[in-house]
Amino acid sequence: MTETTTTPARRQHGPMARQDGNQTPEQRFTGTWWRCSAPACWNAALEPTPELLAELEAQGRKPKGTITITHTRADGTLLEGSRKGDGVFEIVRPHRFWFGRSLPGVLFIRNSRDKRADRWTIRRAAEALRAAGWSVEIDIDEDTRRSFAQAEQDRVERAEERAERFDEYAGNAAARSEGHRGEARRIAQGIPFGQPILVGHHSQRRAERDQERIDSNMRKGIAEGEKAEHYASRAAAAGSYDAFRNNPGRTLRRIEKLEADLRRVQRNLDGAGAQGWNPNHPDHAAELNRQKQELQEEVGYWRHVIAKAEADGFKVWSRDDFAKGDFARWRGTWYEVLRVNAKSVTVPHIHNMGPVVTKEGNRHNGLTYTLPYNELAGRMGGEEMREKLAAAKAEDGSG
Structure with missing residues (x-):
């Protein structure tokens, strides 16, 4: 391994030394590259190979500059140094890089925040860029991250922004739908009820155009109405994110x-x-x-x-709350508890129908089911439940 000179220190490791081949199996870089002395460091600076530089010079072209790919758990994987039309996006798109409104001028790997760097993808993208004549600096810092509370708050705020945006989209689509439908009705009102197209009459062509316009506006109105429903559904889903997560x-x-x-x-x-x-x-x-x-x-x-x-009044159920013979409420049905386990209760099989399922009423050959405590919604003592069942039966009999 040859170390000829050094570059400035990276922000989380020491100076990066030039390497000519002899990479570790984990790095798998080829040609001329740079890395820091830390054995666990994945950072590198890749330069076009001498053969590629000679080919570019023979074609009268120059090296294309430097692209920087960074990853922190706080910001995710970002690619900087590219401009629109320089061909970088087309090179890295197969490697999951994309663009968005929130980061103008920056390409990124979607859903890479708060996660470990996808080093395989980053490495393959860097090698593809270098093969196209770019120098690439890779800067991976796994220790810079945001707290989970910060990440969760950011997700809630983004969901609220999506809800507002989709509400606006839904309102616009609904307005366009009503506009198209209204135009269709306006045209139809000018045609006498039941009036056919008079073939050969001077009004034929106008009547055909009116028919086409009515059909076109009705179709557009229906399409925009479906679009409004779609965006309203997405707005509702985004608006309920916080309640769903909590x-x-x-x-x-x-x-x-x-x-x-x-x-x-x-x-x-x-x-x-x-x-x-x-x-x-x-x-x-x-x-x-x-x-x-x-x-x-x-x-x-x-x-x-x-x-x-x-x-606020929510009950966290556990094995201490139940005994054999009690009843547990799950998805609107009461089930008799046959056995109390560490993380669940054993009950008659849930395919039994009815508001209350007892072991005597188990119509599935004694088959049982386990209900986790974190899915239960209530408890009732066995004696209390049987009194209620007896009272209900007596009332039905007297009726």
């Missing part, structure tokens, strides 16, 4: 999954995982510790949401 039952299920992910990460850190992580490798250990910190922060955030819901 639904207590859904949040409890999310916490359960996050805690399982946290246990998996800890097993990998302990060297007992089976997912190819090596806790003795500096890059692997750093990433696993990042994941652990992020998961702990997210679990804490959602537990705060549940605590607030409990303060």
